[in-house]
Amino acid sequence: MSKVNLDEIDHQILDILIDNTRIPFTDISKRLVISAGTVHVRVKKMEESGIIKGSSLNLDYVKLGYSFIAYVGIFLEKTNTTSEVLRLLMISLLLLLLILQLESLIFFVKFVLVTHTMQRTLFL
Numbered sequence: 001m002s003k004v005n006l007d008e009i010d011h012q013i014l015d016i017l018i019d020n021t022r023i024p025f026t027d028i029s030k031r032l033v034i035s036a037g038t039v040h041v042r043v044k045k046m047e048e049s050g051i052i053k054g055s056s057l058n059l060d061y062v063k064l065g066y067s068f069i070a071y072v073g074i075f076l077e078k079t080n081t082t083s084e085v086l087r088l089l090m091i092s093l094l095l096l097l098l099i100l101q102l103e104s105l106i107f108f109v110k111f112v113l114v115t116h117t118m119q120r121t122l123f124l
Contacts, residue, residue: 004049009034010042014051017043021055066101070108 006014009032016028025039032039046052061067102108 004046004051006046006051009038010046013039013042014046017052017055061101065103068102068104068108070102 012032013028016023016031025036025043028039029036043052102111
C-alpha cells in the first residue's frame with residue numbers, strides 16, 4: 001500500500017484527534033483557524049484512505065459495577081457439528097479464550113449455566 005501524503009493541517013488535525021477523539025470539528029476548526037467543513041472533509045479523506053481506522057471508547061468497568069473478571073477457556077468437542085461451528089466462527093483451532101467482565105461471581109455462574117444449556121442444545 002502506498003504512503004498517503006498529508007500536509008501540516010492534516011497532521012495537526014490528527015494530533016488533536018489523538019488527544020481527544022470526541023472533540024467536535026468546530027473546536028478543531030477554531031484551534032487551527034480553518035472552517036469546520038474543512039476539518040470534516042480532511043477527516044473523511046483520512047478515513048477513506050485508511051489512515052483513520054476508527055476511534056475507541058475506554059470504559060472503567062469497575063465504576064459501572066463490573067468488578068469480576070473471568071478468563072474462560074472453551075474446548076469444542078469433536079462432534080458432527082464442530083466443523084460447522086468453526087466455519088461460522090472463522091477460526092481453525094478448537095480452543096477459544098473468552099475474557100468476561102461481569103458484576104459478580106453470581107453473573108458468571110448464570111453465564112456458565114446458560115452456556116451449558118446452550119451447549120447441550122447445540123450439540124445434541
